[in-house]
Amino acid sequence: xxxxxxxxxxxxxxxxxxxxxxxxxxxxxxxxxxxxxxxxxxxxxxxxxxxxxxxxxxxxxxxxxxxxxxxxxxxxxxxxxxxxxxxxxxxxxxxxxxxxxxxxxxxxxxxxxxxxxxxxxxxxxxxxxxxxxxxxxxxxxxxxxxxxxxxxxxxxxxxxxxxxxxxxxxxxxxxxxxxxxxxxxxxxxxxxxxxxxxxxxxxxxxxxxxxxxxxxxxxxxxxxxxxxxxxxxxxxxxxxxxxxxxxxxxxxxxxxxxxxxxxxxxxxxxxxxxxxxxxxxxxxx
Ligand SMILES: CC(C)(COP(=O)(O)OP(=O)(O)OC[C@H]1O[C@@H](n2cnc3c(N)ncnc32)[C@H](O)[C@@H]1OP(=O)(O)O)[C@@H](O)C(=O)NCCC(=O)NCCS
Numbered sequence: 001x002x003x004x005x006x007x008x009x010x011x012x013x014x015x016x017x018x019x020x021x022x023x024x025x026x027x028x029x030x031x032x033x034x035x036x037x038x039x040x041x042x043x044x045x046x047x048x049x050x051x052x053x054x055x056x057x058x059x060x061x062x063x064x065x066x067x068x069x070x071x072x073x074x075x076x077x078x079x080x081x082x083x084x085x086x087x088x089x090x091x092x093x094x095x096x097x098x099x100x101x102x103x104x105x106x107x108x109x110x111x112x113x114x115x116x117x118x119x120x121x122x123x124x125x126x127x128x129x130x131x132x133x134x135x136x137x138x139x140x141x142x143x144x145x146x147x148x149x150x151x152x153x154x155x156x157x158x159x160x161x162x163x164x165x166x167x168x169x170x171x172x173x174x175x176x177x178x179x180x181x182x183x184x185x186x187x188x189x190x191x192x193x194x195x196x197x198x199x200x201x202x203x204x205x206x207x208x209x210x211x212x213x214x215x216x217x218x219x220x221x222x223x224x225x226x227x228x229x230x231x232x233x234x235x236x237x238x239x240x241x242x243x244x245x246x247x248x249x250x251x252x253x254x255x256x257x258x259x260x261x262x263x264x265x266x267x268x269x270x271x272x273x274x275x276x277x278x279x280x281x282x283x284x285x
Contacts (some may be wrong), residue, residue, distance in 0.1 A: 003043060028164060042108075068183045069099065069184070071098075074100045075103075076102035079111050093285065099176065101169075103279055104278045106275075124169050124172045125258075126276070126279055129252070129271035129272060131251045131271045145234050147238060150200060153172055164224075167258045167262070169281070171257065184256050189221060199211060202235065206224045206232070208239055219253035233265055233268065240270075254277075
């Protein structure tokens with residue numbers, strides 16, 4: 001039990017490399033941008049200001065998520081048991097609804113157990129998959145798919161896409177309100193598809209948005225409104241073709257282990273799992 005709640009030197013070393021891993025895993029989340037508009041009938045509740053309760057740097061307030069859900073959302077950003085415990089207790093002492101999330105490498109059972117003792121629940125497991133482009137031949141972008149920055153879509157279609165996500169960690173947590181989740185995805189998709197947003201592989205109204213690092217293409221969002229017609233495979237294959245032609249070495253994507261349609265698609269196209277991560281939430285309604 002003591003081992004589960006206190007951080008040893010070995011744990012700390014493990015955490016340092018785990019921190020790097022998590023930075024990679026969170027790339028998509030960090031790229032959501034600003035939350036521009038309110039959906040219909042959205043009434044935000046008062047937000048707890050992090051500064052007013054003296055939060056330490058191991059728990060960050062997520063303004064994008066907080067605006068989307070209408071209550072304060074935080075993320076545990078650094079594994080340091082005592083400050084994290086103190087910050088979580090401080091947040092729980094404040095009134096009102098809140099959500100705190102944490103992502104922990106799957107094998108870091110001690111940290112996950114420590115968080116669960118604080119009241120976190122393990123909501124899902126996430127897999128980060130990688131497709132090694134060095135072993136792939138150069139292929140053309142599939143016919144019918146265009147790659148460009150941004151994609152013009154009307155609000156109604158963006159709302160349909162926003163409601164299309166059913167296996168993400170918010171959908172898998174029955175304590176996170178669906179309205180907030182739809183709003184978060186609406187804003188995220190709007191930002192990604194803006195003229196100055198992400199690169200987008202598109203066919204009709206379906207898309208795969210992505211961004212590039214010096215060596216890799218990282219998939220941001222994939223959403224197909226008419227499934228099982230090959231569109232998902234086409235837009236992801238287009239990202240692989242584009243990345244290979246651009247001289248990148250890898251395409252990465254993170255998805256929930258519960259998302260079997262997405263996992264089947266990625267495996268079929270040659271992705272293999274690089275890391276598994278546990279997503280934990282502490283939600284007070
Ligand atoms: C996951 C997702 C992108 C898959 O897109 P999709 O267009 O259905 O994917 P595909 O059509 O290429 O492949 C899906 C299945 O349809 C089959 N299929 C493809 N073309 C077909 C056709 N013409 N007729 C019948 N089946 C077909 C594929 O073989 C595949 O079968 P399998 O799942 O048994 O292996 C889509 O379901 C989606 O948008 N989900 C919601 C958002 C989401 O979760 N995104 C992923 C986040 S990482």
